[in-house]
Amino acid sequence: xxxxxxxxxxxxxxxxxxxxxxxxxxxxxxxxxxxxxxxxxxxxxxxxxxxxxxxxxxxxxxxxxxxxxxxxxxxxxxxxxxxxxxxxxxxxxxxxxxxxxxxxxxxxxx
Numbered sequence: 001x002x003x004x005x006x007x008x009x010x011x012x013x014x015x016x017x018x019x020x021x022x023x024x025x026x027x028x029x030x031x032x033x034x035x036x037x038x039x040x041x042x043x044x045x046x047x048x049x050x051x052x053x054x055x056x057x058x059x060x061x062x063x064x065x066x067x068x069x070x071x072x073x074x075x076x077x078x079x080x081x082x083x084x085x086x087x088x089x090x091x092x093x094x095x096x097x098x099x100x101x102x103x104x105x106x107x108x109x110x
Contacts, residue, residue, distance in 0.1 A: 004033040008088060010081060022078045024048050026070075029084055031101065039101035041072040043079050043087075072102045 011027040012020045020027075026044040033039075049068055056065035076083055091097040 004035055006031050006033045006088075008032075008081075008085060010079075010084060012079065013081070020079075022080045022083075024051055025079045026052075027079055029074075029088075030104065031088060031097075038104040039097070040104050041074050041101045042070055043074045043076055043084060044070065045079055046075055046077060049075070072100065074100060 009030040009032070011029070012025060023045055024047045026042055026048050028040055028042050031039045052068060053062075053065040056062045056068075062068055074087065076087060088097070091100055
C-alpha cells in the first residue's frame, strides 16, 4: 500500500475560504490510493479542542466540557494542506497510517 500514489481530499477546501481558520478547525481528510481504497481521519487543531471544550461548557455537551472524544482523531498545530500532507507522508513512512486512518466503506462517502 505504501508504494501506491494517492490523492488527499480536505473537507474544509469545500467551504468558503473565509469560514475557516487553519489554527482553529476540525475537518475530515480522505486519502484515496490508486488501487481505489479510501481512508478517513478527522484532523483537529490543538486550539480547536479548547474551542470545543468552551462551547461544550455553554451547551452542556460532554459533561459540560469535561471530556472530548473523536474517532480516528489526529491532533495538529494547523490544518493547512501542507501540514496535513506532511503528516500523512510521515504516517505512511513510519507505518502508522492504517492504525490511525479508518478504511472507508464506499457507500459512506456518496
